[in-house]
Amino acid sequence: MSAxxxxxxxxxxxxxxxxxxxxxxxxxVAVRLGDRSGRTLVLKRPVLGERASGRAAQAxxxxxxxxxxxxxxxxxLLEARGELAGLPYxxxxxxxGAPLDDLVAAGGSLEPGPLRALALDLARxxxxxxxxxxxxxxxxxxxxxxxxxxxARLVDLGLARRIGETTAEVAGTPGYVAPEAALPGEARPALxxxxxxxxxxxxxxGRPIHAEKDLASAATRGELPRELRAWxxxxxxxxxxxxxxxxxxxxxxxxVAGLAALSIDRSALAERVDGWMRGEGKTALTPTAPMVVxxxxxxxxxxxxxxxxxxxxxxxRQAPSAPWASPARWIAVVALVGLAFAAGSFSSRLRSSPPxxxxxxxxxxxxxxxxxxxxxxxxxxxxxxxxxxxxxAPGEHTLTVVLPKGARREYTFHVRPNENVVLLPPRRPAGSxxxxxxxxxx
Numbered sequence: 001m002s003a004x005x006x007x008x009x010x011x012x013x014x015x016x017x018x019x020x021x022x023x024x025x026x027x028x029v030a031v032r033l034g035d036r037s038g039r040t041l042v043l044k045r046p047v048l049g050e051r052a053s054g055r056a057a058q059a060x061x062x063x064x065x066x067x068x069x070x071x072x073x074x075x076x077l078l079e080a081r082g083e084l085a086g087l088p089y090x091x092x093x094x095x096x097g098a099p100l101d102d103l104v105a106a107g108g109s110l111e112p113g114p115l116r117a118l119a120l121d122l123a124r125x126x127x128x129x130x131x132x133x134x135x136x137x138x139x140x141x142x143x144x145x146x147x148x149x150x151x152a153r154l155v156d157l158g159l160a161r162r163i164g165e166t167t168a169e170v171a172g173t174p175g176y177v178a179p180e181a182a183l184p185g186e187a188r189p190a191l192x193x194x195x196x197x198x199x200x201x202x203x204x205x206g207r208p209i210h211a212e213k214d215l216a217s218a219a220t221r222g223e224l225p226r227e228l229r230a231w232x233x234x235x236x237x238x239x240x241x242x243x244x245x246x247x248x249x250x251x252x253x254x255x256v257a258g259l260a261a262l263s264i265d266r267s268a269l270a271e272r273v274d275g276w277m278r279g280e281g282k283t284a285l286t287p288t289a290p291m292v293v294x295x296x297x298x299x300x301x302x303x304x305x306x307x308x309x310x311x312x313x314x315x316x317r318q319a320p321s322a323p324w325a326s327p328a329r330w331i332a333v334v335a336l337v338g339l340a341f342a343a344g345s346f347s348s349r350l351r352s353s354p355p356x357x358x359x360x361x362x363x364x365x366x367x368x369x370x371x372x373x374x375x376x377x378x379x380x381x382x383x384x385x386x387x388x389x390x391x392x393a394p395g396e397h398t399l400t401v402v403l404p405k406g407a408r409r410e411y412t413f414h415v416r417p418n419e420n421v422v423l424l425p426p427r428r429p430a431g432s433x434x435x436x437x438x439x440x441x442x
Contacts, residue, residue, distance in 0.1 A: 024056030059158030072128025097147035109206030113265025139195025150266030182219035190246035197241035
């Protein structure tokens with residue numbers, strides 16, 4: 001059973017939730033310090049102990065390199081990239097949406113209008129990459145995020161390569177790589193075009209067109225499903241893009257031109273994403289974009305000044321004289337994501353309580369609330385939660401924390417269904433004492 005994730009300073013980012021963790025890398029939700037716009041980001045970094053020359057570190061560095069050069073519709077925006085303690089990291093926009101493979105698994109095939117919208121977004125992303133001399137290298141439904149406006153992003157560019165670059169390894173996702181990708185070779189745009197067609201075809205049929213478990217099987221594929229022929233009139237270029245001959249496949253720019261002339265329907269895609277996020281057809285919830293709200297000090301009180309973080313052994317932490325984990329110190333409200341079940345964050349609490357209803361929301365205290373503190377929600381006293389969470393209805397709320405000696409902080413925020421509002425402890429000015437924090441002003 002994994003321990004709940006504790007917020008962490010990393011360079012000039014505050015990491016507030018872990019989305020996923022693999023053997024060599026992890027993906028986290030982050031807020032940039034000093035940014036009051038309420039934007040959240042997705043930060044990728046190798047795990048501690050990973051080598052800078054390791055595969056995960058190289059993939060993260062490559063993603064940052066590609067996104068620094070390529071900006072276009074259908075691709076995530078790069079916020080920052082760099083190194084900390086000798087290991088690379090990349091921070092990109094946090095897309096509020098659902099993975100395409102989950103959408104298809106939950107809802108089945110797409111109608112022509114929304115399918116053309118999806119196909120157009122992915123073709124635009126590939127055209128932008130190819131124009132700048134890159135291929136994505138791993139076009140698959142698991143690497144596509146559809147946001148709540150019905151727009152698709154092609155993400156995870158860790159396997160991207162320069163066009164013409166050769167490699168001794170075979171990489172990609174089984175069932176979506178082109179037949180020639182079963183053997184090492186040059187990076188060519190035709191590889192991405194085949195992946196585009198395999199993804200679009202799966203969305204048209206509601207199932208993968210190649211049920212393969214390894215990359216080598218791509219070289220011995222049989223005939224394509226006959227049902228795809230009926231879709232070629234709705235999706236120009238689909239049949240040619242699935243050709244075994246790379247030279248017969250159209251360019252991504254030609255796919256964009258053909259699809260842009262047809263009618264599309266993003267509203268249907270947006271409705272499916274909304275249903276997925278509400279738990280219809282799937283119990284897990286996708287992370288949603290939080291907001292940052294400053295607490296309003298009571299009359300006669302002054303706001304707590306900010307301090308600069310210090311870097312210790314490659315991890316950014318606060319100065320020892322200003323510990324930020326004191327239970328009585330609250331300054332920011334971060335409206336975080338619904339609970340990412342697969343991420344493992346707060347997993348021990350979730351397993352001991354029944355799953356929430358789709359239209360509920362929560363407020364979570366980042367650390368324990370002092371035993372004698374009083375909590376008021378919308379003017380009504382509420383018991384201090386034993387598990388650190390308060391259940392509330394979506395909408396506008398005001399929460400007040402009154403400490404034993406009368407100091408109080410008031411927070412006003414708007415929460416959407418399945419969102420979690422997290423109260424994070426503030427930073428104290430240098431030179432302040434930790435003694436008696438339970439009775440002091442939060």
